[in-house]
Amino acid sequence: MDKALEIKRLEVSFIPAGKKRVKILRGVNLAIGKQESLALVGESGSGKTITARSVMRILPRSMYLESGEVLIDGTDVRKLTENDLMDMRGRLAGMIFQEPSSYLNPVFTAGSQIEEAIKDSEFNLGSSPLRGEDMVGVKARISRTERKKLVLKMLSEVGLKENVYYQYPHQLSGGMQQRVMIAMALINSPELLIADEPTTALDVTTAYGIIELLKKMMTRYGLSILFITHDISLAANFAQKIAVMYAGKIVETGPARDVFSNPLHPYTERLISCLPERYKTGERIKVIEGHVPDFNALPKGCAFHPRCPYKKEICLYKEPGEITKGTTTVMCFKYG
C-alpha cells in the first residue's frame, strides 16, 4: 500500500548569492502511512520547515532540491510540471503555518480567501465529507453560490461562526485565524496536511483547541498529518509517530510512545530530559549544552558529537548509519 507521504534521501541546498552552497537537508528519510500522524521534532534551525516546504515545492528562491524523492500518495513531486504542481498543492496536500496572522492576506475577508482556494474540479480523490459523492470527478466550474455554501460549511467544520466569512484577518483572534488557515488548507479535501508549528504562536488553551480540531479533522477526513513542532511532549501527545531531526537529518524515528518513554538517540534523550515538567521546583532549568551547529561548518562525523556525552572515537570522523532497534530506527554509534 502506498504511503501518504514518503521522503527518501532528500537533500536540499541553499545557494546564497555569491557564496558557497550549503546543504541544509542531508538525506532525510521519512514515511507517513495513510491516516497516520507523524511529528517532526527538533531545535530551531534544524530544517523542519525546509522539509515541509520541499514537500509542497515552495522552497525559498535560493534553495534547491538536490536529490532524493518526495512521494505524496505515490506521486513524485520532483517530477511534476509547474501546472501539475499547482494542481497537487491544495488537492493532494495542504499546509498551515506558524504565524496565522501573517499568512492571511490583510486586504481580503476570511470568506473570500477560503473561496479563492477552492479548485474547480476534483482530482481523483474519491468522496469527501464536505462535498459528498456527487461532486467527485465533476469538471465543471463551481458556481458562486456553491462556493459560498462550501465555505460556510467548512467554517462550521473548523468551529467558526458564519459571520467570520465577512471578517478581515485583523478582526480575528490568533486561534480563529489558524482555524481559517485550516479551512483553506482542507477546502479541497487533500489527504495530507502539513502543520508547521501550528500552535507555537498561540496561548495554551487556544493551542489545545487547535490540536483537538486537527485530531477531529484527521478522523473526519481520513487525513494524514505531518506535524512539526519543537515540543517533544506535544509531539508524543498528538502523533502516532515521532521523527527527531538534527542538523538536516532524521536521527531517530519510531512510534511516539516508544520514542518518548525510551529514547535511543542521545539528542532525543536530552530533548526529553529538558522538558520543564521533569524538574523539581527550584532546580535550574536544563538546556542542552552547546548550540545548534552552523550549516556552514558542520562538525565532521556525527553532527551531534560536540554536544554528545557518549561520543566515541569513531563519532569524530564517521557518520553513523541507520540502525533498527525494536520499533525504532536510530542513527548513532552507541548501538553498533
Next chain:
Amino acid sequence: MKNFLRRLKRTNSLSFYSLWLLVVLYALAILADFISPYPYDLQCREYALCPPTVPHISVPGRKLCGPVVYGIVVVNPAFKEYAFDSSRRYKIRFLVKGPERKIFGLLKTDRYLFGVEEPGKIFLFGTDLHGRDVFSRVLYGARISLSIGIIGVTISFVLGLLVGGISGYFGGRTDTILMRTVEIIMMFPFFYLMLALRAAFPPNLSSIQIYFLIVIILSLIGWASLARIIRGMVLSLKEEEYVLAARSLGISSFRIITRHILPNTLSYTVTALTLSIPGYILGESALSLLGLGIQEPYPSWGNMLSVTVGNLRILTMAPWMLIPGFFIFLTVLAFNFFGDGVRNVTDPKNW
C-alpha cells in the same frame, strides 16, 4: 461602496464633502448642454467684457417679484463700460425652449435649464473679449479639464501597474530594462518634458486630436513614477508570507500577482492616483495657457485663462475672467482632500 462612503464620512468629513463637490462639478460638465443658457461659441459682440448680470428677486421699492435681470446699457462701447437699467427687467424662465441641442451628443433637448426673455441677456459670470458667456464656457470647459485627469490617470494606472507588476515579479533583465526606461522618463522635469513632447507634434491639429495628444503626453509622463513605486512594493510583497500561503494552495502566479499582490498596493495606488489628477488638470491648463493646448473657440479652463495672462487691463477691468482659475483651484483642492480621505479609508487597518 456604501461602506466606503460611510467610512469616508466618519473618518474624514472634509474628504466626504469634497467628493460631493466633485460629483457636482462632473454633473455640471456632463449636463453643460442642458444647463448653459448659450452655446460656448455664441458671440454677442456688442456686450464684450460685460460684467456679470446679477439676478434679482426684488426690485427698488422693495417689491418682490420673480427672478429678473436688468437690461444692459452700453455706456461707452470703446472702453467697454456698461450699466444696468433697473427699469428694464427681463424675467428669468426655467426650462425655456430654444434651438435643439444634444446632451453629450446623445440625448436631444430643446429645453434648457434656464434662460431670459428676449431681448434680455443673462451672463452669470460676465462675458469675455468676444462677448461670449463665461458661465456657459466654464461648463463646456469643465468637460476638457475634468475628463483629462480621469482619462490620463486611467492610462497611467494601467501602464504603471502592468510595468511595475512585471518588473517587480519577474526581476532580472526585464526589471533592469523597464526600470532604466522609467528613470530616463523621470529624469526630465515634468513641465519641460511636456513642452518638448508637445513641440514634437505639428501645432495645427484639430481640437479632438490635440485633446488626445495632451492626454497621451500627460499619461506617458505620469505612469513612470507609479510604475517605480509599484515595482518596489511588489518586490517586497512577493516575499510576504500570505503569498507563500497562496502558493501552498496551488494558486497560479497570475492570480497571485493580480489577486494577492496588486490589491495590497491599492491603498497606495488609489491615493496616488487621486492625488495626481490635479497634475493632469494643471498640465492641460499650462499647455493651453501657452497656446499649445485646446484651441479656440472650444473652451477649456486653461485656455480661458490664457487671455488674461499678462493683460493687466483685463485683470483690473474684468476680474470675472479669472473664474475658470477659481474652478481649477476648487477641483484641485477637492481632489487633494478626497485623496487624503481615500488613503485613510482604503487601509483595512483603519477600519
